[in-house]
Structures are given as C-alpha cells and as structure tokens.
Amino acid sequence: MTTITTTATTNTRRSLGAVLLSSRGAVYLPTITAEPTVDAIAGVALLETDLVERGYLLSAGLRQALTALDTEALATAGQSLLTDIDAALGSDRNHTPLFRGFPRTTPHDTFALYVDRVLALLLQAPEQPCVLCGTNGTVHAVSPCAHLVCRSCFDGADYSACPICNRSIDADDPFLRPALPRTVASTRRALPQRLRVLTFGGDLAARTADAGGELSTLLARAGALSPQDTEDLMVLLDEAGDRSDLAWLPDVIPGRETKARVLAWLLADKDAYTATLPAVTASITTATDVLRLLVVLSGGDAGLVEIPRFTAVPRPLRRALLMALNGLDPVLVTEDMKRHPAAWKHAAERLHPFEYAHRYPKAALAVAALREFLLTEDTLSQTLRTAARRSTATTLDAGTVSLPVWASQVETALADGQVERAVPLIAQRPGEFVRRLDHMLRLADPAAAEAVLTALGKAVRQASPAVLLSALGAIRTRSRKGDSRVFFPKGSDATAHIVTDERAPLTTSVTDRTVGILTGEVLRRAAELAPVDVAVVDAALDGVIAPFAERTASRSLVTLPRGSELPIPQGHTVRLFVHWMESATSGVTDLDLSAAMFNDGWEHIGTCDYTSYRYFDGAVHSGDRTSAPAPEGASEFVDLDLDELAARGVRYVVGTVFSYNNVPFEELADAFAGVMVRDEPGETGPVFDARQVEQRFDLTSKARASVPLVIDVNDRTMRWLDVVQAVTGSNHAVHRHAGAIALLGQALTGLFASGARIGLGELAVWQAAARSKTVIVRHTDGSASMYQRGADEDALTFAARIGSPARDAAVEGDPPAAQLAYLMRGDTLLAADAEVYALHPAGIDTGAVRLMSAPDVVTALAAK
Structure with a gap:
C-alpha cells in the first residue's frame, strides 16, 4: 500500500478537489488529449490497487478517463487523489504504537511493567549491572531523555519509544532495532461498509460548475453549518463566488451564521464595495445580523459564543450598516441588542450611531435605549426625541428613551401562570412559540391548553424544520415520566448537560393532539415538494438520528449525525485509534485512548487504558505514548473482542480520549481519532489499515476529554455520541471519571433510544x-x-x-x-x-x- 505523507494539519482547509471528492465522490481531470498507452494503463492499474487498499473503487468512466491522460498528468492526478484520501482517512500519518507487535506483545501485567519502569528509573546506574536482570554491559542511555535502559529487559525490536518514560526517542538511537515482521494480512479482506466508487466529474470547467452547485446547497441550509461545512463554504466561495457579479447570491440565506460568513466574505475586498454594500444592506433583517457580521469581520465566530475585540469599521461600511439598522423597527432592534448588551455597546463604539443620528435616527434611538442615554437639550437629544415621537411604541421616561421589551412581558406572564395571556405574545415569534411548547402545556389548565394548541396550528407553519422536529420528538415522549433531561447548550464544544427530570408528565390526550399537529405540518410541507x-x-x-446541533459536530470521514446507532458485523474486531502531534503552543502533550467497560446497570467493571493494558483478552491496549513531537507524532490503539467482553459480563464499552496533562485539543498541530472494523485477527496486517477505517474524526475543540462513541456489546451496535466531557486538573484517567462517563453514556443512550429525537x-x-x-x-x-x-x-x-x-x-x-x-x-x-x-x-x-x-x-x- 502506498502511503502519502503530507504536512497538513486538522486546521488546514481542504482543497476544492477534496471538498468535491467528499461531497460528490467525483474526480476532475485536465482536458483529455492523449490516446491510452501501455504505460498509462499500467499506471491506472497501480492507482486502482492503491485505492482498493484505502476502501475506494474506480468507476468505469473514471478509469477510462484516467487511461487517456499522459503519464505526467496521470501521476499528478493520482498523487493528488491519494493525498486527499489519505488525509480523510488519517493514513497520511505515521502510526507506530508503543509496542510494535501489538496486540500480541502487549504485556499481560501492566502493574509489573510499571514496577520495572520505576525501579529502573530510580535505581539504574551507568556502567553497572541491570537492577532488574543483573546482566553486565546491557544498560545504556537513550536519546534524548537519557533514561538508562537495559537492552535485555526491554526489547528494542518491539518498543518504539523509551521504555521508562514512553516518550519518543531518536530514530537512529541504537536501542531501536528493526521491528519483527507482522503477519501479512489476507488479500481477501472485506471492503469497508463505507466503500465508495469514485466517478468522473469532468474537466476543470465542470469542477467549477459543480462547486457552484455545492455552494448553493450550503447557502440553502436553514440551520448552523458543521465546522467542516463551514470550512468548505469558504473554499467554495473562493472558487465559485464572484464579488463583481452577484447572480449566484440568493435573495435569502436562511442560516443566520452562514449569512454572516458570506457577507463578511463579500466585504473582504474593499474595491468591490460598489457591488457588495447594497447586497449586504439588503440581506440584513435583524440587528443581530449586524452583530454577527461585525464579529466575523473581527475574526470571531458567527455563533456569538465568544465576542472578540472589534476591528475598525471603514466609513462606507459603517454608513451601510447604520442604514440597514435604520430601516428596521427600533423596538425589535433594541430587543435584539439587549440579548447581547455588552457586545452591542462595544460595537456601537465602532459604528458611531450618534455621529450619524441626523441621517439614521432610528438606529441612534435603538442604541440610546440600550445605553439608557440621558436626554438633555443638545442637538443629539433633540434628534432622539423627534425619532421617539415618530415611534409609537417609544416612551420618554425620566429623561431616557424607553422601548417595550417583548421577552420581559412573556416571562412575566408565564411566571404568573397566565398562559392565556402569554399565548398571543409568544405567538408573535412562531419559532419561540414552538420552543416553549412544553413549558406552556405544563402550566396550562384545560382551557389554556386549548388556546395553546389552537395557536400552535398557526405557529408551526412558520417554524424552522429543526425547531419543528425537535419539538415533535420531545413532546411525543412527555406522557411518561423521565429520569433525566439532556441539554446540548450552544457553545464552541459539544457538551451535554444532564439534570434530573422533575417535570410532571403531560396527559396522553394533550401529547397525542400536539404530536398530530406537528406531524401533520411535517407531512404538509413534504407534500409541497415535487411528487x-x-x-x-x-x-x-x-x-440514524436526524441531525441537530451541527455547529459542534466533529469533522469526520463519514457524516454520521450525533446519536445514531449502526450495527457492527458479527465476528469482527473493533480497533479504536488516536493520533496526535504536538505544536509549539501545546508543548509536550500526552493523549490517552481508553475504553471503559460497564455492565447492564452502567456499573464500571473494567478499564483498558494506560493503567491497565489488558482487560482479560477482551480489550488490549497498544501502549501509552507520552509525547508526540513533530513530524511523526504518536498513535495509540485499543482492540475490542466483543465476544470475549460479552462472556466477561460487559454490556457497554465507552471509548474516550483524555488529554492527560490537560492540554486543549485545539492547541495540537494535529489530532484525530477513529474506529476500524477488522475481519481478521488483530496480530495480522498493518496496525493502521486504511482499508478497514470506518470512521475518523478530528479532535479540534477546546476540550480535554472526548467521548465519541459507546458500543452495546450485546446488541453489537455502535452509537455515535460525538460529545466532550468537562474535566478539571490534570492526570486524567478513566477510573477518575468513571462515574461521569457512566452518567453521560446512560443518559445519552436513553435519550436517543427513547424517541425524543426524530x-x-x-x-x-x-x-x-x-x-x-x-x-x-x-x-x-x-x-x-x-x-x-x-x-x-x-x-x-x-x-x-x-x-x-x-x-x-x-x-x-x-x-x-x-x-x-x-x-x-x-x-x-x-x-x-x-x-x-x-x-x-x-x-x-x-x-x-x-x-x-x-x-x-x-x-x-x-x-x-
């Protein structure tokens, strides 16, 4: 198998070819002019062999197109294709475990090995017999850590790092000897479930056209894009977007965060302001649109999770944004501003709304209400008074501008239990009405419940699909008492917040009617699509779960929505893996791949990690690598024999990745993990077999602990969780967090199995x-x-x-x-x-x- 090594990191954008390869499975080639030659046919055969070893096949059309290339163009196209695929699979990295003969040579007694390491560290002396075996002349220092290692006690043909500290050592250190050859894998290995047949997309002009199609698809998404789709959006904008001709730009971009990124891209070229400023102004429909845009222009995230220091705003853009705010209802603008008051006060310093109050009085009025601006007799105050008089909802209270706040009216009504008073208020915001549906139904008496359901019939017609489906899943399970509630709060990391469910169940009649209304709306919308x-x-x-909370989804080989459950073929070994590479920011970093074993009652009964390399023969660790210097990095693996685990009483296996010394994943130069499903014994074939990789995902969050999946040993299924766990301190290990992992695993599996998610x-x-x-x-x-x-x-x-x-x-x-x-x-x-x-x-x-x-x-x- 050919291995392509690149210097890409998880933070590097994919090329346009890689984007289209992932989304369309298509390969684009230069214009074909050559007749097939013997060399070209042979080259394509070699390329096809390499692709099969990665779990990809060539379509007949692509094979024919490749054979028509001259040998130089074929080599370039083949190299580019393999590089993109290797980066997606993770096979562009060196994957050498601590024990190179893993799983065969993984020690059975981790504690005994630990004692030997400690004794050697504390008592070993240079030019003295080994303290472990007593042999003379076998103790030598390894580089660069300088630990004294006995070459008789520790096999340099099996170890890939220092046996004492498990850190990387120089590749030419005499301790390291050529590894014993691994048993050759069968050439009849099964192809992976994720097998893909690559097709011929056409020439480079067709690639540009298809990039435009993919861009249109992303711009039509209503919800927040995943991190991978967000990065791909920028690649597609650079390829298919045109700032001088905006025919490709839709009139409406439903995704608010997507809109902010697109508008910021349009504004990146000040020379194109003549064309782009009118488009930007026309696209702004809320004050929060302006705030998101300013945040993105300042290098921040459109989700407004963290607000950066705002950069200076050019005068033409400043006027355009104030004009957009001036065209909105000042009551709604003020309401939006009060959702992010601190951010808006800083943003206003960049927009100078009072400087332009005579031109954009309603924008200045909204900022004055936010700041509780004290009116005097100056020109600005007179301008604000005039604007306030023209706004029927505005009042002047004690010399300040006051605007009614919708949210406070709603909260007051619900706090007083006045559901019938709250319903018409909340119905003004259809999306908010559907989000608060459960709360209103809990507070409502029969008469009020009827009012809620009547209003729901109108509100659902304007709710977003994500909100509609979320409410449908949640309400249909509310006639029975739940043990816990799981929230996925908005943030930069995919965290799950779990609390005891103290809500009283809803009556069956109410849930049935509500589900009928929501399901009927789904069917009504679907019926409007082409028959x-x-x-x-x-x-x-x-x-498979309908996607939700996509903005925190990990970049992955297979786009599997969070909570989805897939079968694991019988008789196969599951191999988990992690690879990471340190950066100047992270310093020496130790990631630990671990598997926590639980019984039917989610009681922790076993661990396979750096503290216990083997859990009987059911789980085997490849050894604890404690550093990952560039350019090689480091890898760890865990093999899971599900039949053996089942015989030992294991019901659930939770895979985890901990940053032992508490370095955030985002500070690493490269970090990813994944799972292979192997149809052969663990000791055969390469340790990292690209052909058997079923999922690979990046570790790029600010977290220090990732919980990607849980395996149900009895049912032979894998559930994709893709969440992070909050941890503090350092020296992280499974046994220190077993209770939290059990709570997380039990709550999430219960949530997704209950039907609370569509x-x-x-x-x-x-x-x-x-x-x-x-x-x-x-x-x-x-x-x-x-x-x-x-x-x-x-x-x-x-x-x-x-x-x-x-x-x-x-x-x-x-x-x-x-x-x-x-x-x-x-x-x-x-x-x-x-x-x-x-x-x-x-x-x-x-x-x-x-x-x-x-x-x-x-x-x-x-x-x-």
Whole structure:
C-alpha cells in the first residue's frame, strides 16, 4: 500500500478537489488529449490497487478517463487523489504504537511493567549491572531523555519509544532495532461498509460548475453549518463566488451564521464595495445580523459564543450598516441588542450611531435605549426625541428613551401562570412559540391548553424544520415520566448537560393532539415538494438520528449525525485509534485512548487504558505514548473482542480520549481519532489499515476529554455520541471519571433510544408517504415490501402503514427505479435526476442524481 505523507494539519482547509471528492465522490481531470498507452494503463492499474487498499473503487468512466491522460498528468492526478484520501482517512500519518507487535506483545501485567519502569528509573546506574536482570554491559542511555535502559529487559525490536518514560526517542538511537515482521494480512479482506466508487466529474470547467452547485446547497441550509461545512463554504466561495457579479447570491440565506460568513466574505475586498454594500444592506433583517457580521469581520465566530475585540469599521461600511439598522423597527432592534448588551455597546463604539443620528435616527434611538442615554437639550437629544415621537411604541421616561421589551412581558406572564395571556405574545415569534411548547402545556389548565394548541396550528407553519422536529420528538415522549433531561447548550464544544427530570408528565390526550399537529405540518410541507412515483426507504436508517446541533459536530470521514446507532458485523474486531502531534503552543502533550467497560446497570467493571493494558483478552491496549513531537507524532490503539467482553459480563464499552496533562485539543498541530472494523485477527496486517477505517474524526475543540462513541456489546451496535466531557486538573484517567462517563453514556443512550429525537428513517418515511404513490421498504434481512397509497388514503394514514405488516406486496428481485430514495448504502436502481440520501453513497453517480446530505433532508422541510 502506498502511503502519502503530507504536512497538513486538522486546521488546514481542504482543497476544492477534496471538498468535491467528499461531497460528490467525483474526480476532475485536465482536458483529455492523449490516446491510452501501455504505460498509462499500467499506471491506472497501480492507482486502482492503491485505492482498493484505502476502501475506494474506480468507476468505469473514471478509469477510462484516467487511461487517456499522459503519464505526467496521470501521476499528478493520482498523487493528488491519494493525498486527499489519505488525509480523510488519517493514513497520511505515521502510526507506530508503543509496542510494535501489538496486540500480541502487549504485556499481560501492566502493574509489573510499571514496577520495572520505576525501579529502573530510580535505581539504574551507568556502567553497572541491570537492577532488574543483573546482566553486565546491557544498560545504556537513550536519546534524548537519557533514561538508562537495559537492552535485555526491554526489547528494542518491539518498543518504539523509551521504555521508562514512553516518550519518543531518536530514530537512529541504537536501542531501536528493526521491528519483527507482522503477519501479512489476507488479500481477501472485506471492503469497508463505507466503500465508495469514485466517478468522473469532468474537466476543470465542470469542477467549477459543480462547486457552484455545492455552494448553493450550503447557502440553502436553514440551520448552523458543521465546522467542516463551514470550512468548505469558504473554499467554495473562493472558487465559485464572484464579488463583481452577484447572480449566484440568493435573495435569502436562511442560516443566520452562514449569512454572516458570506457577507463578511463579500466585504473582504474593499474595491468591490460598489457591488457588495447594497447586497449586504439588503440581506440584513435583524440587528443581530449586524452583530454577527461585525464579529466575523473581527475574526470571531458567527455563533456569538465568544465576542472578540472589534476591528475598525471603514466609513462606507459603517454608513451601510447604520442604514440597514435604520430601516428596521427600533423596538425589535433594541430587543435584539439587549440579548447581547455588552457586545452591542462595544460595537456601537465602532459604528458611531450618534455621529450619524441626523441621517439614521432610528438606529441612534435603538442604541440610546440600550445605553439608557440621558436626554438633555443638545442637538443629539433633540434628534432622539423627534425619532421617539415618530415611534409609537417609544416612551420618554425620566429623561431616557424607553422601548417595550417583548421577552420581559412573556416571562412575566408565564411566571404568573397566565398562559392565556402569554399565548398571543409568544405567538408573535412562531419559532419561540414552538420552543416553549412544553413549558406552556405544563402550566396550562384545560382551557389554556386549548388556546395553546389552537395557536400552535398557526405557529408551526412558520417554524424552522429543526425547531419543528425537535419539538415533535420531545413532546411525543412527555406522557411518561423521565429520569433525566439532556441539554446540548450552544457553545464552541459539544457538551451535554444532564439534570434530573422533575417535570410532571403531560396527559396522553394533550401529547397525542400536539404530536398530530406537528406531524401533520411535517407531512404538509413534504407534500409541497415535487411528487414522485416510486420512493425507496431502507429500514436500517431507523437507527440514524436526524441531525441537530451541527455547529459542534466533529469533522469526520463519514457524516454520521450525533446519536445514531449502526450495527457492527458479527465476528469482527473493533480497533479504536488516536493520533496526535504536538505544536509549539501545546508543548509536550500526552493523549490517552481508553475504553471503559460497564455492565447492564452502567456499573464500571473494567478499564483498558494506560493503567491497565489488558482487560482479560477482551480489550488490549497498544501502549501509552507520552509525547508526540513533530513530524511523526504518536498513535495509540485499543482492540475490542466483543465476544470475549460479552462472556466477561460487559454490556457497554465507552471509548474516550483524555488529554492527560490537560492540554486543549485545539492547541495540537494535529489530532484525530477513529474506529476500524477488522475481519481478521488483530496480530495480522498493518496496525493502521486504511482499508478497514470506518470512521475518523478530528479532535479540534477546546476540550480535554472526548467521548465519541459507546458500543452495546450485546446488541453489537455502535452509537455515535460525538460529545466532550468537562474535566478539571490534570492526570486524567478513566477510573477518575468513571462515574461521569457512566452518567453521560446512560443518559445519552436513553435519550436517543427513547424517541425524543426524530430518526432519519421515520423522517424519510414521512417524506416518502407525502410525495410518492409507491413506497418500497428494504428490510435488513434483504427482503423488500411495497406499499401503495390508496385513492382516498391521506398521507398520515399512509405513513403509519409504511413498515407495518399491512404491505401491499413483496418485492421480488431488484426494486424499480426510484425517483426518491433514502438509503443506508447507494446500491439500488435510481432514476435519472433522483433525489437520494445515502449514508454510504457507494456507487451512486452524483452527476446523474441529486445526492442529499442528512441536513439537506431536514432543510427540504423549510417553510415556504
């Protein structure tokens, strides 16, 4: 297998080719002029071999296009392709574990090894017999740590670092000897579940056109983009965006954070202000839009989690932003400003609203209300008084400007238990109404509950898809008492806040009516989309969760929504891995890959980490690397034998990555982790096998502890958690945080298994039922069932029947070509221009269909 080494870090943007390779599975080549030659055909065969070793295949069209390149162009294209794939898989790094013969040579007694290391550290002397074995002439210092190591007690052919401190040593140190060869892996290894067939996207002009299509897709997303999509957005803007011709810019960008980033990109070139300033002004619809824009221009995050020091605002932009604020209702502007008062007071210092009060009086009025500006007899005060008189909602109280605050009115009504008084107020903000639905229903008596549900029928028509689905999932579980509540607070890290659920359950009649209204709205929106004849839905998608809180999702090889559960093939070994590389900022950094074992009751019964290299034969650690200097970095692995773990009473395995010395992941030059699913014994094949990598994700947050997944040993499933854990101090280890890990694992698995989060599979069924005449469900056993919508059957009844035994027919052979498909793998017949979601696209030709991501499936339900 060819390994391409690059100097990329997790903080480096992907190239345009890598972006399109990930989203479309397409490869773009220079204009083809050469006839196929023997050398080109041989080169393509070698490239194909390298790709198979990484879990990728070439389509016939791409293979033919590659053979038509001259040898120089082929070498360049092949090198670029392998570099992008290796970076995505993590195989562009050196992955040498502490024990190079892992898992075979991992010691069985970690404590005994620790005692030997301590004795050697404290008592070993130069030019003296070894304190452990008594042998003369075998003790030598290793470089650069200078620890005295006995070459008889510690095998230099197996160790890759100092046996005493486990830190990296010089590659030419005499202690290190050539590693014993590993058993060659079988050439009949299975291809990974995430297997993808790469297609030919066309020439470089086609690449630019496709980049424009991907840009349009991201701009249409209603929610916050994931970090990876955010980075890709900037790449696509640089390629497909044009500041002089804004025909590509949509009239409305529904994602507020996305809008701020796009507007900031437009303003990056001051020479284009003539074209961009009018577009920026037209796009601003709230005061918070202005604040987000100023934050992004100052190098901050559009989510307003942390507010940076604002940079100077050029005078033309200052006037444009004040003009935009002046065109809004000052009551709403002030209300928005009071959500971030400190930030707005600093922003106002850059905008100078009072300097332009005569031109933009309503903008100045809003800032005056925020600052509780004391009116006097000067010119500014007279201007503000005039603007206040023209605003019917504005009052002058004790010489200051006062504007009514909607939020305080709502909170007062709810605090007094006056739900019927609160309903018309909250209904003014449809999204807020749906978010507060549970709270209002808890406070409401029967009459007030009727008022809430009546208002809900109108509010849902304007709520965002994410808010709608979140409320639907939460309400449908509220007729039963819960043990805990899980919140995912907005922030830069994916944290889960868990509290005891002290809410009284809602009545079944209320939850049923509420769920009916919310589900009916989902079906109504879906029915407004283009109708199709045949839709295919994979039942295996039931374990995949509709995406939420995407702004904190890890950059990953497979875009798997948080909370999703996937099966692990029987008889396979699961290998967890982590790789990191220190930076000048981080200094010496020790990451620790760990596996915590729990029984059915979530009691901690075992650990596999640097304190215990083996948990019987069920979990085996590769050794604790305690430093990761550039350019090699360091890697750790844990092998999990699920059959052996089950025999030992283990029900759940929680994978974790701790920063032992409390260095934030974001300070590292490179840090990522992942999971391989191996169909061969652990001692065969390379330690890091790119072909067997099923998931790889970056560690780039400010956190010091990551909890990416939990494995259900009995059910043979892996649930993707993708959360971080708050830790303090240093010397982190599983046994010190076992209670918190158990609480996190139990609460999150309970949340996602309860139905409180909408599954992508059921969302697919609703959309298929509303849009198609025939729905085919492919079951996990390989069979398929057909459901046909009756002439008088409404979408809700049809959706309830899909997946039930009340099928209309069994499907023999391959299903007919689908115009709409929601698939686990892209392995069914698709009509031209079909809309397709596939967790693993496999052989889907993205040039012939519209490939959707999970967020796109949700965004399709945006209110019209």
